[in-house]
Amino acid sequence: MKLSMILNGRKTEEEIAEGMTLYDFLRSQGCSSVKCGCETSNCGLCTVFLNEKPVLSCSVLAMRAQGCHVDTLEGLQEEAKEFGTFIANQGAEQCGFCNPGMIMNAIALFREIPDPTAEEIKEYLAGNLCRCSGYEGQLRGILNFLDWKKGGVRE
Template identity: 75%
Template sequence: MTIQFTLNHKKVSAEISPDTVLYDLVRSLGCASVKCGCETSNCGLCTVFLDDVPVLSCSVLAARADGRCVTTLEGLQQEAAEFGAFIADQGAEQCGFCNPGFIMNALALFRQNPDPGEDEIKEYLAGNLCRCSGYEGQLRGIQNFLAWKKQKEVAQ
């Protein structure tokens, strides 16, 4: 079956089998930031935006992307780099394997709630597996990023 969709702001067409999952499709199209750590929808490493909503691409059939927009970290470079620097500053990127999924979920949080409290941040972190850190660095990075963003808005 042939599907057509927008991937990172570019129209694409792909020939897929009915059982192809979105993870496999976007990886085959060069989106190396999308990773799979569990294949059971438990680690968050495969998070992509489907029509601007975060989904676990290892659990979504690629056919569901037909006529829709899929965004990976490759399509959010500027936004991701700005936030990612705050994560790196806190030493929360030790091996870096979880970073793309983590950043995708954090960006989704910021879009949904530009001023989340600590409990809401922790709730978003809960869906992301990181085997290197205790999530405190990520939490501090998010809090520092949000404080910086507020300060930047006040200065304007």
């Protein structure tokens, strides 16, 4: 089957096997920021954008992305750096394995709800598991980032 999509802003065409997941396809395209943590759609590590909406790529067939825009953290480096600095300043990235999925979903959150409350942040990101940080440092980083966006200081 021939799959054609706009991956991180570039037209991509590949012959793929039937039943290939979007996760496997993206890894095969060198998008190694996309991680797999569970195989059961529970962890959020494989979050990518399908037509600008966050999806779990382990549970989406690659062919579903036919003709779509797909974005991974590889295509959002500037945003990742800008926001990620605030996570790093808390030491909340820890092992880092869940970071790309969480950061993708956080970027989706900022686009959808530019000024979220702490509760909205927690709810939006509830599907992004992290076993290292205990989530508090991530929350501090997110709140500091939002403050800074509003003209506050960089912490």
